[in-house]
Each structure stands twice: as structure tokens, then as C-alpha cells.
Amino acid sequence: MTAYIIRRILMMIPTLFGIMVLNFAIVQAAPGGPVEQMVAKLTSMTQGDAMSRISGGGSDFAGKVSTQGNAANSLYRGGRGLDPEIIAQITKMYGFDKPPLERFWLMIKSYARFDFGESFFRNERVLSLVGQTLPVTISLGLWTTLIVYLVSIPLGIRKAIQDGSGFDLWTSWVIIVGYAIPSFLFAILLIIVFAGGNYVHWFPLKWLVSDNWSEMGWGAKILDYFWHITLPVAAMVISGFASLTLLTKNCFLDEINKQYVLTARSKGLAERQVLYGHVFRNAMLIVIAGFPSALLRILFTSALLIEIIFSLNGLGLLGYEAVINRDYPVMFGTLYIFTLIGLVFNLLGDITYMLIDPRIDFDRREA
Numbered sequence: 141m142t143a144y145i146i147r148r149i150l151m152m153i154p155t156l157f158g159i160m161v162l163n164f165a166i167v168q169a170a171p172g173g174p175v176e177q178m179v180a181k182l183t184s185m186t187q188g189d190a191m192s193r194i195s196g197g198g199s200d201f202a203g204k205v206s207t208q209g210n211a212a213n214s215l216y217r218g219g220r221g222l223d224p225e226i227i228a229q230i231t232k233m234y235g236f237d238k239p240p241l242e243r244f245w246l247m248i249k250s251y252a253r254f255d256f257g258e259s260f261f262r263n264e265r266v267l268s269l270v271g272q273t274l275p276v277t278i279s280l281g282l283w284t285t286l287i288v289y290l291v292s293i294p295l296g297i298r299k300a301i302q303d304g305s306g307f308d309l310w311t312s313w314v315i316i317v318g319y320a321i322p323s324f325l326f327a328i329l330l331i332i333v334f335a336g337g338n339y340v341h342w343f344p345l346k347w348l349v350s351d352n353w354s355e356m357g358w359g360a361k362i363l364d365y366f367w368h369i370t371l372p373v374a375a376m377v378i379s380g381f382a383s384l385t386l387l388t389k390n391c392f393l394d395e396i397n398k399q400y401v402l403t404a405r406s407k408g409l410a411e412r413q414v415l416y417g418h419v420f421r422n423a424m425l426i427v428i429a430g431f432p433s434a435l436l437r438i439l440f441t442s443a444l445l446i447e448i449i450f451s452l453n454g455l456g457l458l459g460y461e462a463v464i465n466r467d468y469p470v471m472f473g474t475l476y477i478f479t480l481i482g483l484v485f486n487l488l489g490d491i492t493y494m495l496i497d498p499r500i501d502f503d504r505r506e507a
Contacts, residue, residue, distance in 0.1 A: 141494055145487065152483045157248070159479050160472065164244050167468065247472065256473035261465050266473035269458060274477070276348055276454035280446065281439040283369065284376040285431065288438075292381045293427065296388025301415070303393060311385075319382035324445040327375035331449070335371060343371050346451035372446045380438060384427070391423040429493040436485040440478065 231237050238246075250257060256266035299308045332338055335345045344350070348368050353361060395401065396419055404414045444456030451457070455474055462470035 141491075145491065148487050148490070152480070155483060156476070156479055160248065160251070160476065161244070163472070163475055164240075164247070167471070168240055251472075251476055256476070257469040259462075259470050260467045262467070262470075266469050269470060270455065270473060270477055273453055273455045273458045276452055277439060277443050277447065277456060279348070280369070280372060280376065280443050280452070280454065281435050283373050284380060284438050284443075285435045287373065287377050288380045288384055288434070289431070291377070292384035293388050293424070295381075296385045297392055297415075297420075299385070299389045300392030300396065303389075315382045315385055318378050321379060323375050323379040324449055326378050327372070327446055327449045330371045330375055344368050348452055372450045372452060375449075376438060376443065376446055380434075384434065387430075388423070388427055391426060392419060395419045395423045425493075425496050429496045430489065432485045432489040432492060436482055436489075440482065 228237070247257075254267065256270070258265055259269060262269065295311065299311060302308050330343075331345060334340060334342050344367065348365070349361075350356075350364050350368070353364055356364060396415075401414060401419060404418055405411075409417075443454065444460070446452070447454040447456040448460050455477065458470060459474040459478075461467070462474065
């Protein structure tokens with residue numbers, strides 16, 4: 141097991157490198173980079189605004205900005221009306237005066253030290269921004285995963301026990317509807333109904349806590365936190381419990397039809413003892429071991445859109461705003477963190493499988 145873990149950790153390095161290479165190449169080909177955005181802003185600014193916008197430029201730098209335009213040619217879209225020296229200084233400010241390969245190599249060396257640089261537009265270290273937003277994303281993912289498991293496992297077990305009954309049929313329709321409705325669409329429905337859309341205003345529309353949260357007592361802080369997180373978590377749970385419920389049901393049905401269950405029943409054991417003393421332990425192996433993978437799926441899918449819809453200051457919203465603003469350090473930093481989290485959680489999932497079921501031996505399979 142130790143050798144397998146070491147090999148998986150070593151495999152993370154080329155995986156991270158390959159993902160960063162691919163995304164760096166795609167981003168370089170995309171139009172509308174930070175230099176173009178800054179050029180577009182400067183063309184609509186006064187000289188004083190331009191001076192304060194670009195630090196260290198001085199009056200000579202700002203004096204080259206003309207709101208009337210001087211018909212200077214530029215390689216960047218929207219650069220007409222700006223002196224080429226200004227554009228050259230903006231290019232250098234963002235590090236685009238270096239060749240792409242050199243920029244990529246410098247980025248990789250910095251990322252190996254977990255130095256993601258500074259945001260282009262927020263004037264703050266990327267690692268600090270990630271540290272501020274990551275707890276929000278983890279909080280959403282953990283609560284959603286816990287509730288999904290607490291709902292799906294009992295529901296799946298009962299559906300397996302009452303397979304083909306009326307309860308099984310109508311709950312299957314509920315599961316189909318929950319599986320068919322995307323979490324973001326359900327989030328919009330919850331906002332319309334419960335957050336002041338067209339009906340009632342029981343829950344807040346944005347943020348994870350109130351503005352005066354720091355002034356509240358501990359009891360009020362907890363209530364305020366759950367008041368804000370109710371709708372986002374509900375939107376994520378509705379689309380997450382369907383697949384896990386069906387997995388639990390199928391695992392139970394598969395175990396119930398095995399020979400050892402028939403043997404236990406023939407020995408006179410009570411049905412409850414057969415189900416929860418023997419079947420439950422074996423059927424829940426794959427369900428419980430899949431907890432890290434389930435949390436990972438929720439973090440990478442539902443949480444990203446939910447943070448945007450509810451204006452939650454999480455890693456997903458941070459990455460989305462970085463893409464819109466072409467904030468490359470934040471874009472690559474959040475991508476790096478998400479990829480690393482995904483690789484670690486996949487490894488934790490395999491380790492959980494091995495701990496729960498000793499019959500699983502990845503070392504022997506690879507050999």
C-alpha cells in the first residue's frame with residue numbers, strides 16, 4: 141500500500157504539468173488578454189486617471205495618454221490613440237514582454253514553491269485570495285455531501301427492501317426529476333420562490349454570512365450561517381442525491397440475492413439481523429469508500445455554478461471572475477489548486493477502498 145501511495149504521489153507531478161501546459165497554450169491563443177483590457181480602459185481615461193491606474197509611471201508616462209488620440213498604431217486591439225511606449229510599459233508590467241516559453245517556465249518554477257504571484261486587477265497575492273475563498277467552497281461541498289449521504293443511504297436501503305412496491309415507484313419518479321434538473325436551474329427556482337423573487341423573502345440572496353456577522357454572539361453566528369447556506373446547499377443536494385440513492389439500492393439488491401443471505405435466513409436469523417448485520421456491511425463498502433469522490437464531484441460541478449448564482453465568495457466565483465477579467469495569475473492559481481485537490485481526493489478514495497475492504501490490493505493489480 142505504501143509503494144502504491146508513493147507511485148500515485150509521483151504521478152501527480154506529470155499530471156499537473158500536462159494540465160498546466162494544455163491550459164497555458166489555450167489561454168495564449170484566446171483574445172482579450174489583460175494588456176488589451178488595460179489598453180481599452182486607458183483610452184477612455186483622463187491623464188490623471190491613467191497616471192493613478194499605472195503605478196510608477198510618473199507624469200511623463202501619463203502625459204503620453206491622450207483622450208483625443210494620436211493615431212499611434214498598436215499590436216493590441218483598441219490601442220489607437222495611445223503612445224506605443226505606454227503599451228510597451230503595460231506589456232512589461234504584466235510580464236508579457238517575455239516569450240511564452242520563458243513565461244511558462246517561470247510560472248512552473250514559482251508554482252512548485254506554491255508562489256502563484258499577484259492578481260493583475262486586485263493588487264493582492266493569489267495565495268491570499270485562494271485562502272480567503274477556499275473555506276467557502278469546502279464548506280458548501282462538505283455540507284452537501286453529508287446531507288446527500290444522510291438522505292440517500294436510508295432511502296436507497298428502503299427502496300431495495302421494498303423493490304417494486306408503490307413507495308419504490310413514486311420515489312423513483314422523484315429521483316428522476318431530481319436527476320434531470322440541473323443544480324443551477326433549481327437554484328434559480330429557489331431564489332424566485334424563497335429569496336424575494338416573486339413570492340416570499342425568507343432567505344438571503346447572497347453572501348455566506350451577514351455584514352454584521354462579526355458583531356454577533358456565537359449562537360447568532362451559527363444561526364446566521366445556516367440561514368445563508370440553506371438555499372445553496374438545497375440546490376446542490378437535489379441533484380446530488382439521485383445517483384447515490386440508486387447506487388445504494390443496487391448494491392443492496394445485489395447483496396440480498398447472494399448465497400450467504402439465503403444461508404443466514406435458512407438458519408432462522410431475523411430479517412432485520414440479516415439486512416443490517418450482514419448485507420449492510422458488504423453493500424455499503426463501495427458507497428462509503430466513494431465519499432471522497434462524491435465530495436470531489438460536488439466541488440467541481442455544482443459548487444462552481446452555485447457560488448456564482450448566490451454570489452458566494454468561493455473558489456469557483458473567484459475563478460469565474462478571473463476568466464472574465466483575464467486575470468491570468470488567479471486563473472492558473474485556482475486551476476492549479478483545483479487540480480491538486482482533485483488528484484489528492486482521488487488518491488484518498490483509493491486508500492479508503494483499501495482500508496474498508498482489505499481484499500482490494502492495488503499493488504498486486506499493478507504488478
